[in-house]
Amino acid sequence: MASRQGGSGDAEPLGPGSTERRTASTTAAASREDDVRPRSPPESPARRRARAGRSDRSADYRSIDSHRGGESAARTPEDPPVRDPSLYALTDHFRERLEQPGRYVSTRTVSDAIREGQLRWNSTDGWRFALVEGGVRFVVVVGDTETNSPVVVTGWTEVADREAALEASRWDGVDVDTIAVRAALSEAASTPIPDRIRPRTVTRPFEVGEHRLETEPGEPFVRCTDCGCRFRSKEGITSRRCRQRSPGR
Incomplete structure (x- = not known):
């Protein structure tokens, strides 16, 4: 991806x-992500601190102020x-x-x-x-x-x-198809995906770049509801300005 x-x-x-309710994760479904590969990163400073008994992770985030002797958390990507x-x-x-x-x-x-x-x-x-x-x-x-x-x-x-x-x-069906089309466009931005667009129905426009897009069953493209341009790839969408929109929109 x-x-x-x-x-x-x-x-x-x-x-x-942002904390309205708790929802348990569906681990089995999440593990089906083809483009995400779990890794076991090397032991990091944070993990060594945890083994030493420092369990308060919020303490790892401190303002960095070298002039006043502040200390960086020195966190790493791992x-x-x-x-x-x-x-x-x-x-x-x-x-x-x-x-x-x-x-x-x-x-x-x-x-x-x-x-x-x-x-x-x-x-x-x-x-x-x-x-x-x-x-x-x-x-x-x-x-x-x-x-x-x-x-x-x-x-x-x-x-x-x-x-x-x-x-x-x-x-509803439009929500599901909208999510599917947007994800397909993003997975391979420079590749036309007419076969993945064709079976979908998107009657409530979604936004990519400057364009508001929709599609109907059988159409191998998404169409901007403002300028009428047709696109088969995300790169085509983001590289073209919408003629009906002002630069500030």
Whole structure:
């Protein structure tokens, strides 16, 4: 899968509304991720500290102030991220995704994934949490080695079990097809995917780049509802401006 990680940007705390309920992870479904391979990283400073009896992971995050004798946490990419959602901030990149139609990610699902999801290491994105709910996998990429506190870098959804998703009360057929089309476009951004678009029905436009996209059964493309352009790959979408939109939109 192509990397979807964005820049860190300014970050704001994960709000109090992000812990609405706890949801157990579906480990078996999450393990079906073909593009994510679990790894066993070498023992890190954090793990050595844990074996020595230091269990308070929140103490690993301190402001770095060399002029006042502040101490860096000196965390490395191999250190597993913490599972306390209240410690995480949101990057600008991820905040933008929360506002886009067809993303199906929220602060609640981010909190649930961090707290209960399966943790995996990916060589492209780094640490990611994966949680399956109602046949849909929520993937949350986090980072904490370049900031003074852990951050949610990005997140997306995938169809883990289509039949389960269609049976779940929280999704309808358009939701499931939207998630499937968006994920397919992102998996190989430069590759046209007409056969994966053709069977889908997306009547509520979702956003990619500057375009609001939809498709109907039998169409081998997604179509922008604003400018009318047709696309078969994500690269085609993101490389073309929408003629009906002003530069500020």
